[in-house]
Amino acid sequence: MPSDRAAVEHALNRLSFGPTPGQVDEVQRLGLARWIGQQLDPASINDSAVQSRLTPLPDPPEIDRRAARTMSEEERMQMQRRARQATRQSVQALAAQKLTRAVYSDRQLEEVLVDFWFNHFNVFAGKGRTSAFIPEYELEAIRPHIWGSFRELLGATAKSPAMLFYLDNWLSADPKAAEELQRGNAAERLRRLGRLGGAGLTPQQQQRLQQQQQQGPRRNGLNENYARELMELHTLGVDGGYTQQDIIEVARALTGWTLEGRQQGEFQFVPRLHDRGEKKVLGHTIRAGGGIEDGEQVLDIVAAHPSTARHIATKLVRRFVSDEPPPALVNKVAETFTRTQGNLREVVRTLITSPEFYAAEYRGVKVKTPLEFVVSGVRSTGREVREPRQLLQALQQLGMAPYQCQPPTGYDDTAETWVSAGALVTRMNIAQQLAPQRAAQIGGPDFQRR
Numbered sequence: 001m002p003s004d005r006a007a008v009e010h011a012l013n014r015l016s017f018g019p020t021p022g023q024v025d026e027v028q029r030l031g032l033a034r035w036i037g038q039q040l041d042p043a044s045i046n047d048s049a050v051q052s053r054l055t056p057l058p059d060p061p062e063i064d065r066r067a068a069r070t071m072s073e074e075e076r077m078q079m080q081r082r083a084r085q086a087t088r089q090s091v092q093a094l095a096a097q098k099l100t101r102a103v104y105s106d107r108q109l110e111e112v113l114v115d116f117w118f119n120h121f122n123v124f125a126g127k128g129r130t131s132a133f134i135p136e137y138e139l140e141a142i143r144p145h146i147w148g149s150f151r152e153l154l155g156a157t158a159k160s161p162a163m164l165f166y167l168d169n170w171l172s173a174d175p176k177a178a179e180e181l182q183r184g185n186a187a188e189r190l191r192r193l194g195r196l197g198g199a200g201l202t203p204q205q206q207q208r209l210q211q212q213q214q215q216g217p218r219r220n221g222l223n224e225n226y227a228r229e230l231m232e233l234h235t236l237g238v239d240g241g242y243t244q245q246d247i248i249e250v251a252r253a254l255t256g257w258t259l260e261g262r263q264q265g266e267f268q269f270v271p272r273l274h275d276r277g278e279k280k281v282l283g284h285t286i287r288a289g290g291g292i293e294d295g296e297q298v299l300d301i302v303a304a305h306p307s308t309a310r311h312i313a314t315k316l317v318r319r320f321v322s323d324e325p326p327p328a329l330v331n332k333v334a335e336t337f338t339r340t341q342g343n344l345r346e347v348v349r350t351l352i353t354s355p356e357f358y359a360a361e362y363r364g365v366k367v368k369t370p371l372e373f374v375v376s377g378v379r380s381t382g383r384e385v386r387e388p389r390q391l392l393q394a395l396q397q398l399g400m401a402p403y404q405c406q407p408p409t410g411y412d413d414t415a416e417t418w419v420s421a422g423a424l425v426t427r428m429n430i431a432q433q434l435a436p437q438r439a440a441q442i443g444g445p446d447f448q449r450r
Contacts, residue, residue: 002358003032010363014320015039015352016108018376039109040349042147050104055388057093057135058086087132091125094135095402096388102375103385113146113348114138115371116319121157121234122410123166125403133162133265134403150312150342151303154234158226158299159267161259167226167408170258172251174275175221181272219273227251229408235302237311242282249279250302253286253294269295309337315413316351321362323414329356367415370398373427377434394430398423 001007008027012019015036027035038045071079101111118138125131141160145153157163164170173181227250231242256274260266269292278288284301286294302308313333317325329351336343336350351357368376374394378385385391395401398418405411412418 001033001036001353003028006363007358008032010358011036011352013376014357014366016112017102017372018379020379021382036352039107040345042107042110045106047105047107050101050106053100053104054097055093055100057097058090060086060090060132083132087129091131091134091403092389092392094138095392098138098402099375099388099391100385102371103378109348110146114143116316117146117153118142119405119410119413120315121153121163122405122408123162123403124406124408126406127166130162130166131403133160133165136160137162147345148343150308150337150344150347151299153344154303155296155299157234158230158254158295159257161265161267163226164257164259164267167229168223169226169254171219172223172226172255172257173219173221173273174252174255177255177273177275178219178221181219222248222251222255222275224248224251227254231302233408235311236305236307237314240305240307240311245280246282249281249286250298252277253279253281253298256292257295303342306334306338309334309342312347313337316347319413320351321357322365326356326362329354332356367419369411369413369418370395370400371402373398374430374434377431381434383434394433397426397430 005024005028008024009019011032012023012027098115102115105111121142123130123134123137125134137157137160141156141162142153145156224247227247230250231240231247232238236242252275256270256272258268258270258273260268260270271291274291274294276289276291279286279294281298281301282305284297286297290297310330313330314325317330317333321329332354333347333351337347340346356362374391378391392401400411
């Protein structure tokens, strides 16, 4: 591993959100190999200072669904507006935490990888109740698993309420079971009103029944959304060798993976919604009569598939090395993925200690995404971030607001997306805001004027 100043600068620009003043000299004195070793073992780095900077997330709103059944339409709408406002505030607070960690954390590689994996398993805060689940998604499904096995990370995202809601798997059910459930729910609502078989409902009872029908989930049968993205984006890749029939079989195996519990915000496997028939996925037979283990077996199959190793390796090499991933390095990283059964720490170690990573032709060839551009600008100036909201507004202007990418593909990681005449002008304007001036703090008068 090279240890010259240029190599250190290259490593700090790729494996962190950019060097801080004096950091290149510090890493040279420490030794680049030792710094990388520490970054690969973030638990060895005392990062308590950044914790004191994090603004706590607000408590999630409490929604009394039983009480909602007796509310007027106006009262119910007001309750929903308050809930939406609370979840927006929670997502904004999480975004502020994300920027604070990116600027100040000494566990820089960890923060880069949390961003990478969230983007890989992207969910969109703007879709319905997804925003209410995003803090749990990043803090419990993504962050704790980025150094473990890919299979564990895949399973955590598959069972997250954010992913279940965003890609509609919570509504997926065996078609016969869905039909029976809908009939049963309608009958039960009538029983609760005490009018089953009666002479008719009063206008008030009709309104209550209609409200309850609108509030309940509509399960119309099999939903293929998550099954398709699971294989196309999360594991095998678009050319990974699966068929439309594989998508259907995977969707069948994942029926019953839904949201239940308090406020329908917890993962539950509901056997009555599950398709218990035999399935065939990528040449593997899943026997009839199973339950939640059908979906677990699907995750085992796709996580271990050779196409998954290549797809993940390609995305990592594209992120850290070049928009055109060198095939030899992709093969090397994919081999480590397969050999270690998806050990993500060893996969990243292979990538960032390879000769290709430090090769001269791959230095200075990656265009920074808006997130990298803004955060590295703050880190390079050494300025204090008093109000992260200013940086979030900058990211909004640049088209990369955290948690606001609508398609499941996530934000692009190649230059062509972020380089245009208009984008460069916006970057120049934001760079002027970040440049050292009289105000020593971002969020101070100079920054706010611009």
